[in-house]
Amino acid sequence: MSDTVIKDIASSRKEEIRSGFKTKELVLSMGPQHPSTHGVLRLVLELDGETVVKCTPYVGYLHRGTEKLCENRTYLNALPLSDRLDYIVSMANNVGYVLAVERLFGIEAPPRAKYIRTIVSEMARISGHIIWLATHALDLGAMTVFLYSFREREWILDLFEHLCGARLTTSYPRIGGVRNDVTEEFLDSLYEFTEEFPKRIEEYETLIDQNRIWLQRTKGIGVISAEEAINWGLTGPVLRGSGVPYDVRKFAPYDAYPWVDFEVPVGKNGDVYDRYRVRMQELRQSTRIIRQCIERMPKGPIMAPDAPKFTLPPKERVMSDMESLIHHFVLITKGPIAAPEGEIYSAIEAPKGELGFYIVSDGTGKPYRLRLRSPSFVHASVLPRLCEGHLVADVIANIGTIDIVLGECDR
Amino acid sequence: MEPLQIAGILKDRFPEEVKEIKEFRGQVSVVVKRDRIIDLIKFLKEEPEIQMDYLRDLTAVDWLGKKVPRFEVVYHLYSIKFRHMIRIKAEVPEEDPVIDSIVPLYAGANWHERECFDMFGIQFRGHPDMRRILLPEDWEGYPLRKDYPLEGYRDEREWSGFKEVLKIAKENRKYDWYGEER
Numbered sequence: 001m002s003d004t005v006i007k008d009i010a011s012s013r014k015e016e017i018r019s020g021f022k023t024k025e026l027v028l029s030m031g032p033q034h035p036s037t038h039g040v041l042r043l044v045l046e047l048d049g050e051t052v053v054k055c056t057p058y059v060g061y062l063h064r065g066t067e068k069l070c071e072n073r074t075y076l077n078a079l080p081l082s083d084r085l086d087y088i089v090s091m092a093n094n095v096g097y098v099l100a101v102e103r104l105f106g107i108e109a110p111p112r113a114k115y116i117r118t119i120v121s122e123m124a125r126i127s128g129h130i131i132w133l134a135t136h137a138l139d140l141g142a143m144t145v146f147l148y149s150f151r152e153r154e155w156i157l158d159l160f161e162h163l164c165g166a167r168l169t170t171s172y173p174r175i176g177g178v179r180n181d182v183t184e185e186f187l188d189s190l191y192e193f194t195e196e197f198p199k200r201i202e203e204y205e206t207l208i209d210q211n212r213i214w215l216q217r218t219k220g221i222g223v224i225s226a227e228e229a230i231n232w233g234l235t236g237p238v239l240r241g242s243g244v245p246y247d248v249r250k251f252a253p254y255d256a257y258p259w260v261d262f263e264v265p266v267g268k269n270g271d272v273y274d275r276y277r278v279r280m281q282e283l284r285q286s287t288r289i290i291r292q293c294i295e296r297m298p299k300g301p302i303m304a305p306d307a308p309k310f311t312l313p314p315k316e317r318v319m320s321d322m323e324s325l326i327h328h329f330v331l332i333t334k335g336p337i338a339a340p341e342g343e344i345y346s347a348i349e350a351p352k353g354e355l356g357f358y359i360v361s362d363g364t365g366k367p368y369r370l371r372l373r374s375p376s377f378v379h380a381s382v383l384p385r386l387c388e389g390h391l392v393a394d395v396i397a398n399i400g401t402i403d404i405v406l407g408e409c410d411r
Numbered sequence: 412m413e414p415l416q417i418a419g420i421l422k423d424r425f426p427e428e429v430k431e432i433k434e435f436r437g438q439v440s441v442v443v444k445r446d447r448i449i450d451l452i453k454f455l456k457e458e459p460e461i462q463m464d465y466l467r468d469l470t471a472v473d474w475l476g477k478k479v480p481r482f483e484v485v486y487h488l489y490s491i492k493f494r495h496m497i498r499i500k501a502e503v504p505e506e507d508p509v510i511d512s513i514v515p516l517y518a519g520a521n522w523h524e525r526e527c528f529d530m531f532g533i534q535f536r537g538h539p540d541m542r543r544i545l546l547p548e549d550w551e552g553y554p555l556r557k558d559y560p561l562e563g564y565r566d567e568r569e570w571s572g573f574k575e576v577l578k579i580a581k582e583n584r585k586y587d588w589y590g591e592e593r
Contacts, residue, residue, distance in 0.1 A: 234519075
């Protein structure tokens with residue numbers, strides 16, 4: 001039975017029921033640790049029967065004061081903190097952070113480092129979207145997808161481990177480049193992944209695309225129009241599901257994105273189903289980007305060679321060259337003290353949406369103010385708009401579709 | 412449109428309000444007075460040639476001991492149609508940290524303003540739900556102010572919830588293998 005039919009019956013019977021019984025609104029506290037809330041999110045739902053009258057989200061259970069911590073650390077030391085924002089796609093956060101600092105300092109990474117960073121951000125996007133698909137489908141009752149998608153995520157994490165030794169908290173990019181060069185085995189294995197992965201995406205789709213329960217629970221649910229989505233500040237797949245082709249990779253290209261071909265998939269109706277379609281298409285585009293990057297990657301240095309006051313010198317130079325030793329010592333102990341005074345807002349397209357860094361520098365080795373504009377925080381704020389007036393079962397679909405990670409939301 | 416052009420239009424339109432225009436690495440900041448902030452942002456949002464329809468970010472900066480007035484509320488506005496961005500910085504004094512809320516213009520400003528209040532203690536006049544958001548309701552102090560210590564307060568201003576946990580831990584220590592001393 002479709003929702004509209006349920007609602008029609010509900011409204012026609014409402015007065016009848018009201019006159020017969022005394023009813024009152026029920027307040028349901030969902031979370032902080034409800035299985036279908038992603039992370040420690042608490043929702044207080046006021047219910048009239050099965051309909052949500054009012055929804056109040058409570059966030060902050062994972063608040064660690066990342067912004068304050070960053071203000072008390074040097075630019076180099078603050079990098080590992082960005083891992084802990086959106087811990088599923090830490091690589092993308094790292095890239096966003098180093099890019100913001102590079103823009104502030106006015107330095108640029110060499111082309112090879114740019115290609116490597118593009119590859120790892122797209123790998124992070126694939127891993128993030130896979131997790132989203134797995135948990136979202138699990139919330140809506142399709143358990144098999146979970147097991148299938150974790151298989152591919154494992155592959156990506158193994159590749160990350162091969163690349164930098166860490167699976168989740170990577171801290172791989174550096175200000176001015178990346179930490180170490182990629183190996184041939186890594187590129188071979190990744191290329192094999194890009195050949196295999198499109199087939200796996202089709203596997204996921206055969207599992208749920210024709211599933212009637214899936215379609216009923218996603219089509220026409222959580223609808224938000226394009227104008228309203230922009231007004232709420234939504235970004236990423238959530239905005240593109242409403243048909244707005246806003247993508248930072250296209251609107252303000254960074255790293256190697258201007259040099260590769262890809263499309264920005266958009267939806268039409270702005271419902272849960274369209275956002276699912278957008279993300280599935282993005283998985284394909286990410287594979288395409290990675291493949292192009294591997295094919296076109298030039299040889300060359302991986303750290304900006306012309307900015308010794310901002311980037312760490314190679315280890316062998318530190319041991320043999322006096323200048324490099326001094327730069328290394330100052331960078332580690334005091335931070336990049338030649339940082340210019342000024343402020344910069346730099347954004348990247350993280351898997352969840354626009355991840356922005358607003359850095360105010362006062363010319364010392366530490367950021368004077370570092371603000372994180374995280375997509376999950378903005379997306380969580382739209383939950384009342386999506387849930388109010390709809391059924392309580394759709395709350396689960398709405399939490400899943402906005403794709404929030406509370407580590408990033410609470411910072 | 413170039414960001415400097417937009418700043419110029421803004422200066423022509425609100426000569427009293429705009430105090431300073433700065434450029435750094437291609438991004439333009441306009442320092443304004445706080446009194447007519449709503450009119451100013453409404454103008455940027457609705458002017459057909461500018462159309463800043465998307466509020467990218469809203470935050471504040473504490474300039475303790477470096478600038479007077481002490482706070483700046485920073486708005487990052489972006490136009491998805493024309494792909495240009497501008498940064499508006501409204502000055503807010505320490506004695507009276509109040510500024511008008513822009514929730515009527517951008518629904519997404521709601522949580523940003525609540526966070527700003529939570530972290531800096533800046534009140535937003537006309538906000539529909541001015542409560543703390545990330546910290547507990549009974550938290551004392553505003554952590555992102557520069558005079559707030561990094562480790563938080565260690566005296567009676569410490570959060571009551573944490574004091575309770577410490578008390579329970581102390582009570583439970585008598586069941587510890589090594590006794591209460593440890």
